Amino acid sequence: MSELPRWEVFKQDGPGKVHQAVGSVHAGDGQHALFTARSVFARRPAAVSLWVARADHIFALTKQELDAGKGLSEGNGGTFYIFGKKTNRRSMTLGDHLGTLEASNPQAALEAARTQYGDDLLVWWLVPDSALVRSTDSAETVESWFAPAKDKTYKQQSSYGVVGQHASAHKKAVRGGDHD
Amino acid sequence: MTQIQNASASAPVLAALPVETPEQLEAFEARIAAGEKIEPGDWMPAEYRRQLIRMISQHAHSEVVGMLPEGEWIRFAPSLKRKLILMAKVQDEAGHGQYLYHAAETLGATREEMVDALLSGKAKYSSIFNYPTHSWADVGMIGWLVDGAAIKNQTMLAGCSYGPYSRAMVRICSEETFHHKQGKEMIVLYAQGTPKQREMAQDALNRWWWPSLMMLGPHDADSPNSGVLSRWGVKLKSNDEVRQEYMNEHVPELLEAGLTIPDSDLHQDEQGNWRHGAIDWTEFWAVVKGERGLNKERLGARQQAHTDGAWVRDALDAYAVRESGATRA
Numbered sequence: 001m002s003e004l005p006r007w008e009v010f011k012q013d014g015p016g017k018v019h020q021a022v023g024s025v026h027a028g029d030g031q032h033a034l035f036t037a038r039s040v041f042a043r044r045p046a047a048v049s050l051w052v053a054r055a056d057h058i059f060a061l062t063k064q065e066l067d068a069g070k071g072l073s074e075g076n077g078g079t080f081y082i083f084g085k086k087t088n089r090r091s092m093t094l095g096d097h098l099g100t101l102e103a104s105n106p107q108a109a110l111e112a113a114r115t116q117y118g119d120d121l122l123v124w125w126l127v128p129d130s131a132l133v134r135s136t137d138s139a140e141t142v143e144s145w146f147a148p149a150k151d152k153t154y155k156q157q158s159s160y161g162v163v164g165q166h167a168s169a170h171k172k173a174v175r176g177g178d179h180d
Numbered sequence: 181m182t183q184i185q186n187a188s189a190s191a192p193v194l195a196a197l198p199v200e201t202p203e204q205l206e207a208f209e210a211r212i213a214a215g216e217k218i219e220p221g222d223w224m225p226a227e228y229r230r231q232l233i234r235m236i237s238q239h240a241h242s243e244v245v246g247m248l249p250e251g252e253w254i255r256f257a258p259s260l261k262r263k264l265i266l267m268a269k270v271q272d273e274a275g276h277g278q279y280l281y282h283a284a285e286t287l288g289a290t291r292e293e294m295v296d297a298l299l300s301g302k303a304k305y306s307s308i309f310n311y312p313t314h315s316w317a318d319v320g321m322i323g324w325l326v327d328g329a330a331i332k333n334q335t336m337l338a339g340c341s342y343g344p345y346s347r348a349m350v351r352i353c354s355e356e357t358f359h360h361k362q363g364k365e366m367i368v369l370y371a372q373g374t375p376k377q378r379e380m381a382q383d384a385l386n387r388w389w390w391p392s393l394m395m396l397g398p399h400d401a402d403s404p405n406s407g408v409l410s411r412w413g414v415k416l417k418s419n420d421e422v423r424q425e426y427m428n429e430h431v432p433e434l435l436e437a438g439l440t441i442p443d444s445d446l447h448q449d450e451q452g453n454w455r456h457g458a459i460d461w462t463e464f465w466a467v468v469k470g471e472r473g474l475n476k477e478r479l480g481a482r483q484q485a486h487t488d489g490a491w492v493r494d495a496l497d498a499y500a501v502r503e504s505g506a507t508r509a
């Protein structure tokens with residue numbers, strides 16, 4: 001068989017935080033994508049909600065493409081979720097959910113987004129509302145999906161804090177080396 | 181909308197790409213020099229794309245095969261606590277494979293062709309995972325040394341010029357630190373434990389020390405792919421530089437733990453850098469080529485897992501067919 005479609009995953013780390021683009025999974029449908037995304041991206045406690053959208057339903061453009069005069073392909077109007085990459089700083093996410101707006105087509109949504117969220121973003125993703133599948137926000141779901149990871153403190157490096165502090169005598173002899 | 185679509189990176193398609201001009205290359209290199217990240221959709225030399233696909237997919241395969249040597253020990257864990265830790269670590273490695281396949285897919289490689297390349301034996305993965313695990317102490321030593329060496333390499337790659345690869349590395353490094361520390365903790369405790377435990381820890385070090393040095397790759401003079409990868413900001417440090425960082429961190433800690441490093445030429449130079457004796461690269465290449473080590477067994481285990489999962493893929497297919505029929509009706 002040929003591979004299952006790819007779904008981009010957006011994770012919200014906590015109440016009041018925005019969803020961020022964390023990576024993708026392959027899945028047969030939205031529910032399958034959510035379950036897979038939970039295993040891949042929420043093994044550690046910081047999650048309260050996941051959204052997924054089929055990768056081929058997302059409209060994306062880089063700053064370089066935009067500067068070269070490239071636009072978005074045709075598509076239906078409606079509600080668009082806008083994600084953007086703001087900096088080149090080290091990060092484990094592509095970018096944040098900046099906001100949501102209505103437009104008559106993807107190109108119009110992009111232009112509205114540029115006006116609203118700034119023109120210097122490095123990558124734009126526009127996700128049509130109709131393409132998004134979301135984990136349920138009920139307290140019950142949040143608890144059963146994301147809470148178990150909280151008790152598994154042995155997955156955190158901080159559980160092993162004291163180990164490795166013992167070698168300073170042998171270490172400090174190094175001059176001019178690069179340590180991190 | 182180039183970000184999302186899978187432009188195939190196979191040879192015929194690349195041949196059809198527009199010719200690369202010196203101006204394009206210059207602008208690309210200027211972006212890298214300025215510390216910008218290259219994102220999917222941006223212009224990049226075909227060779228940059230090709231090298232990245234090769235490197236990232238090999239890295240993904242290494243994470244996936246890397247589950248096997250330790251996974252064998254889950255059922256032998258000496259306590260529930262250690263079992264939970266090891267399961268979490270092996271699960272993380274599966275996740276790391278997923279992050280990396282994703283990064284390679286943004287360059288046009290498909291998941292299916294990468295998995296096929298691994299299962300058919302066409303693709304390479306890190307030969308460190310072809311060494312056998314002999315005792316429970318190997319689980320600790322792998323965490324301390326193999327994950328420790330991987331962290332040095334991956335911390336460097338977290339700063340690389342390709343956005344999706346860099347992001348995968350940042351995510352992976354934050355999880356690897358747990359792998360490293362749980363292994364170090366286990367070995368430090370064994371090294372202070374019963375004579376039998378001390379012997380197990382030393383035996384594990386004797387077997388894993390040299391492979392952990394070799395897994396950071398050939399010496400700079402013998403490293404064929406490094407030139408273009410360092411020129412384009414993928415490899416920010418050379419193999420020997422990363423190996424030096426690894427030595428400088430791990431040698432003092434292993435000594436402090438009371439273990440003996442199996443290298444009679446090991447010493448500290450005037451700068452304070454720990455130097456190793458000559459590495460036996462014939463063994464490294466024999467393992468890479470599959471003449472030594474468990475290459476056949478590792479691939480066999482992957483192929484078996486793939487075969488065993490066929491019913492899940494079949495069920496997903498059948499479900500998809502039924503659903504599409506239902507919506508059409």
Ligand SMILES: [Fe+2]
Nearest residue numbers: 243272273276
């Ligand atoms: Fe890993």
Ligand SMILES: [Fe+2]
Nearest residue numbers: 273327356359
């Ligand atoms: Fe690891």
